[in-house]
Amino acid sequence: MIEVRKAVDNDCRYYVDVHCPEVKALPRDERLRVCGWWADYDACVFYLNLYRRLGGEVFTALINGEVVGEIELLPHDDCLLGPRAYINVLWVKEGERGKGIGTKLVNQGVKWARFRGYKYLDTIPEKESVGFYSKLGFKHIAFQIKAIKKLKPLHYSIDYRFNELNVNEPPLNMKLVIGTYRPGLFTWYSAWEDKYLPPQTSPLAYELVVEGKPIVTLLDYYRENEASLIIWSIETLNDELLRKAILVSEQLAIKAGIAKIFIQTWNIYEDLLRRLGYKIVDNDIIRLSKNIEKDQY
Numbered sequence: 001m002i003e004v005r006k007a008v009d010n011d012c013r014y015y016v017d018v019h020c021p022e023v024k025a026l027p028r029d030e031r032l033r034v035c036g037w038w039a040d041y042d043a044c045v046f047y048l049n050l051y052r053r054l055g056g057e058v059f060t061a062l063i064n065g066e067v068v069g070e071i072e073l074l075p076h077d078d079c080l081l082g083p084r085a086y087i088n089v090l091w092v093k094e095g096e097r098g099k100g101i102g103t104k105l106v107n108q109g110v111k112w113a114r115f116r117g118y119k120y121l122d123t124i125p126e127k128e129s130v131g132f133y134s135k136l137g138f139k140h141i142a143f144q145i146k147a148i149k150k151l152k153p154l155h156y157s158i159d160y161r162f163n164e165l166n167v168n169e170p171p172l173n174m175k176l177v178i179g180t181y182r183p184g185l186f187t188w189y190s191a192w193e194d195k196y197l198p199p200q201t202s203p204l205a206y207e208l209v210v211e212g213k214p215i216v217t218l219l220d221y222y223r224e225n226e227a228s229l230i231i232w233s234i235e236t237l238n239d240e241l242l243r244k245a246i247l248v249s250e251q252l253a254i255k256a257g258i259a260k261i262f263i264q265t266w267n268i269y270e271d272l273l274r275r276l277g278y279k280i281v282d283n284d285i286i287r288l289s290k291n292i293e294k295d296q297y
């Protein structure tokens with residue numbers, strides 16, 4: 001009998017068995033580096049709290065009281081496609097797959113999202129699990145790409161102003177134009193507050209005004225001297241404005257000693273990123289969405 005309920009702190013002792021039992025004997029830092037926050041109790045409790053502070057939720061699946069899976073849900077109000085709920089992580093323990101646990105967890109996600117008034121539940125799945133989500137009625141709505149650039153100092157004559165921001169100045173009411181695969185506020189707060197996953201370097205954040213338009217840029221370190229670039233704006237940026245926002249962000253990154261930038265964004269920006277010297281390392285990241293309005297059933 002599969003039971004699904006809200007996660008409690010004690011589940012954090014068992015998530016490592018669901019995600020990566022092979023790391024259990026490793027030292028803590030190594031466990032975190034290889035497996036992520038599921039491999040450490042304190043890091044896991046921090047993330048459970050972060051999900052809830054941001055209006056998200058985590059549910060655990062159990063069989064006979066044993067933790068066998070989990071789903072992590074977030075609001076994605078800053079999505080360019082409009083507000084929606086988002087499955088950030090879904091995982092079922094290897095020996096327990098094919099028993100309907102994943103389906104139960106997603107159904108719980110649908111209930112949770114609908115209760116919060118969302119019309120869509122989205123995810124960017126591992127490529128191997130697209131078939132699973134298709135069976136549950138998720139449709140392919142867009143492609144995203146991943147791109148990387150090694151920075152070198154160049155002179156750009158772009159007129160811009162900027163202010164440094166801190167953790168208490170998140171980009172509310174703005175759209176995520178460039179980001180990681182995750183909803184932006186989750187990225188924002190985990191970049192500042194996560195003391196667990198390496199590197200533990202504070203991010204850099206700026207409010208920019210480019211051609212009179214407000215833009216927020218976050219440089220979130222994923223290694224020493226390497227950072228993900230995340231950009232928010234009030235509205236969709238045309239290619240020229242986005243080009244300037246990226247170039248300004250790169251200048252600020254170079255000043256801070258960042259050598260490499262990683263970007264994940266919509267495939268409509270692929271040509272622009274190529275022109276800016278980015279190497280596209282993946283161009284078929286599938287974004288799935290399920291319409292969860294009641295009358296769709």
Ligand SMILES: CC(C)(COP(=O)(O)OP(=O)(O)OC[C@H]1O[C@@H](n2cnc3c(N)ncnc32)[C@H](O)[C@@H]1OP(=O)(O)O)[C@@H](O)C(=O)NCCC(=O)NCCS
Pocket residue numbers: 088089090091092093096097098099100101102103104124125126128129130131132135
């Ligand atoms: C993807 C995953 C969550 C599915 O969980 P699960 O408990 O095995 O799924 P279910 O038993 O509910 O399967 C439901 C249906 O989807 C099918 N299915 C499951 N995984 C599938 C896959 N990878 N591709 C195609 N179909 C799949 C099942 O056969 C079943 O079909 P049926 O209704 O005809 O019997 C699980 O395999 C997993 O944790 N994978 C590793 C992590 C991952 O990829 N997570 C998702 C993206 S973050």
